[in-house]
Amino acid sequence: MIFERLNQFRNNIAFIEKNNTCNYSDIIEYGIKFADKFYTKNILCLIVTGNNAATIISYLSAVEHNIPALLVNKPKKNTELLSIINNYKPKYIFLSTQDSFDENIKNITSKQIYSIFDYSLIETIYDTDYDIHHDLSILLTTSGSTGTNKYVRLSKKNILSNAQSIIQYLNISENDRVITTLPFSYSYGLSIINTHILSGASIMLSEYSIIQREFWQLLSATNATTFGGVPYTYEMMQRLKFERMNIPNISYITQAGGRLNTNLTQYFLEECSKKNIQFFKMYGQTEATARISYLEPKYLYEKTDSIGKAIPNGELFVVDENNNYLSSNETGELIYKGSNVCMGYAESCYDLHTGDENNGILHTGDIGYYDKDGFFYITGRKKRFLKVFGNRINLDELENKLNINGCLCACSGVDDKIKIYVCSEDMKNKAALLLKDTLDIHPSGYSIEIIKEIPRNSTGKIQYSLLG
Amino acid sequence: MTNLEKYSSTYKKVFELDDSIDVTTLTFQGIPLWDSIGHMNLIASLEEAFNVQFEIDDIIDLSSYEKGKEILTKLGVDFN
Incomplete structure (x- = not known):
């Protein structure tokens, strides 16, 4: 369906990457090879993306061949990747060959399927004990940051x-x-x-x-x-x-x-x-x-x-x-009403x-x-969220995450500047550490401030209007 | 404080570095905090510390600690 359309542009240049060019006919050729490696099309493939031809072709091939794919930008640390993998149990992972040698990734790899350019497709040890809806095509993160497991379910x-x-x-x-x-x-x-x-x-x-x-x-x-x-x-x-x-x-x-x-x-x-x-x-x-x-x-x-x-x-x-x-x-x-409105959210493979x-x-x-x-x-x-350098941050989610990890705080602020209010130097240090680990956002996008007390109303709800 | 000290301490402040880090080896994207957002913070802090205005070529050329010194020298900052 997509490839048929791309075939009209066979001889056009699709990608210029470093000094290499890739035509539309190459997308079709490599895309078909990629899909051929799947023993069945109804399994989740995690694609660790970069702005390169290899991962874009694998993505296009997944959409074309009805292979559900979760797209995630290469995180700074492989541990972030592991949290997504544990949550979504993808049967296949497409990632840079270098990353496939990482000890953590090796532990969940059952076999190497094939390599293209400097990328590899690996099969994982996970059982696919979950079903995937036939309309599901792509999973995208809601926030643009990797520190969350909430993904948007999109159809072709x-x-x-x-x-x-x-x-x-x-x-x-x-x-x-x-x-x-x-x-x-x-x-x-x-x-x-x-x-x-x-x-x-x-x-x-x-x-x-x-x-x-x-x-x-x-x-x-x-x-x-x-x-x-x-x-x-x-x-x-x-x-x-x-x-x-x-x-x-x-x-x-x-x-x-x-x-x-x-x-x-x-x-x-x-x-x-x-x-x-x-x-x-x-x-x-x-x-x-x-x-x-x-x-x-x-x-x-x-x-x-x-x-x-x-x-x-x-x-x-x-x-x-x-x-x-x-x-x-x-x-x-x-x-908004339109055929581009997503199917819904997913927080783990059991929502697929x-x-x-x-x-x-x-x-x-x-x-x-x-x-x-x-x-x-x-x-x-309506909801409490901010845009920080283009990424959406839900303040309630952030506050919860910090609270669960033992950091009592209130989160507020404006776009490009989250404010985290805590009540002691101790909590401030704790918050700083947690934020570094959980929030994939440049530190100049947030600040932590010590206040005497977090303002609450009689029912215990935080009064955000009284902050800052 | 000498200009060189002022220059080094700007990097430490912007990139939240302690004394164990050798700032003279810093490069763009060499540490997590020196990304494009960190870069604009560095530019603003250097402009303020040395009371200079960078041109576009300066901003896109300032890719390392050493390069930054060259650019500031060209703008009249004396590091000797």
Whole structure:
């Protein structure tokens, strides 16, 4: 189904990685070889991803051949990987050959199936004592960080329909050349891969950060036409004096993964218009595969803070607490309807038998309204979560995790700055240690503060409004 | 404090390092905290400590402790 489409682009370059190129015919050839190694297709395969052809081809092959796959970015420590493995008991793991030699991984390996480039497919010792729903295609982490076992269950229909909507509004064609800036196991990064692959475009694979010279050298050497970024990427680009950059081949750039503040939006609106670059502000969630809405560049000036309108084939509306539809300028929860809404969540392999629990309707947890012209705005959140450098952090989950590990605290804060309140120096040290281990986030994204007492109401609930 | 001491202590502060670490060998992505977010923190701290403004080339070239010294020297900071 996907490979049939890719076959139209046989001779196009799909990937440029270091000095190697890979055509669409190579994706099909290696993809079929990968799937042939599975004794049955209905077993879970864990793919430890990197922005490289080997793992992207294995992912595409899994989707094409209905092999359910859990995607996780290569964690800093193999112990993090083990926690996911213990929880999901994948029968097969696709990982770098170097990692397959790790003692911990060797302990759960029953045999090596095959190697491609510098990656290996291994079979694990686990019994598959769990069922997998036939619609399940991909499992993606909700937070973008590896410190959680909660994954979003996506079907092939979810992936294809969201990609199709995005291709339509961004007008992606085989002439596009995108350079990667995000890990591809992150829903936004994955949507960039999906949309360009299904369009026959070329993808420059890199793990360079935009603050490295190599990134900009690669961008200009390969005549990249587009890239995407989370708010922090845009902050860094402003620091790098985007206004003085000479990037004539870039025709459009996209932003998602959290709210871009008004000042930055205005800066990029002005500088992009001078450079004749289209700037797309977008909104979405992993639960919607990736995208929910986008703002057409021509409305940026007039509707700067808007998240725009629903993507093609999707619908957005606002409801009150009793699920009644609200009219323009009335504030309530944003609800999204579309065939890209995920099947549900999983917290272990024993949740994989479940079918679609959402029926195409997503309660986003974001609070907002739409104006008289039908443009949507987000004003708050129903659930307590923050976006930290593009990753979603659930404050209640974090607080629980710390409490369970003997650190009494209250978590609060704003985007890109979590605040953890504790009551003693002792607890502060404990929190610092735990956070380093459990939170896969740069330490400048959080701070720990000692307060006299955690404010609670008469029923013992923490009064977050009285913090900070 | 000499400029060199000030320079080294900026790295220790930004990357939360104790005295057992030899800062002169530090490189971008060589330690977990020196990732792209840590890099922007380092840039801001160095600009503040030495009252300088880095250009884009300086920011993307500052890939090691030694390289940073060269860049600051070029901007008029005296390490001798």
